[in-house]
Amino acid sequence: MNTLQHSIVHRLPQSYRWSAGFAGSKVExxxxxTPNGENCLVALRLLSPEEGxxxxxxxxxxxxxxxxELYSSVLECEGEPCLFVKxxxxxxxxxxxxxxxxxxAETFSSQNSA
Structure with missing residues (x-):
């Protein structure tokens, strides 16, 4: 059985880049x-972790x-492990x-109609 089936992730709203001299190990x-360039990273955070x-x-x-063959890196961000991809x-x-x-998980905003 696939152990990932009950996992839920969401994309953090902020964009990231590799910290100077720390590509693959530290983000900022x-x-x-700043316009997002080709070195822009997105972060996915787990919403459904079992404790630990x-x-x-x-x-x-x-x-x-x-x-x-998609490169990704798991690093701590905002106190949680996040998956970073280009x-x-x-x-x-x-x-x-x-x-x-x-x-x-998709983010959305509600709009009130008059």
Whole structure:
């Protein structure tokens, strides 16, 4: 049985980039006023971790992406393990994770109608 089936991830709203000299091991937020370039990263955070199991789950998600030759990195961000992928790989990454039964939480805003 696929152990990832009950996992839910969501994309953090902030964009990131590799910190200078720390590519693959440390990220920093990109200021919103800065245009996103090809080095832009998106972060996926687990919403459904069982106590203490977030890191191993995120590592399995990263391995699922590595299996299709998508580079990703699991790093701590805002006190939680996050999966970082290049912004241009985001759709392929989320599609791969969905194929493993991972739910992707979408952000939306409600608009009040008069």
């Amino acid at each position: 937020p990109i200021p919103q006023s 199991n977030a890191w191993p789950v995120m590592e399995r998600l990263s391995q699922a992406l590595t299996d299709i 912004s241009q790989d985001e759709f392929a990454a989320t599609c791969r994770l969905k194929n493993f039964g991972v739910a992707i």
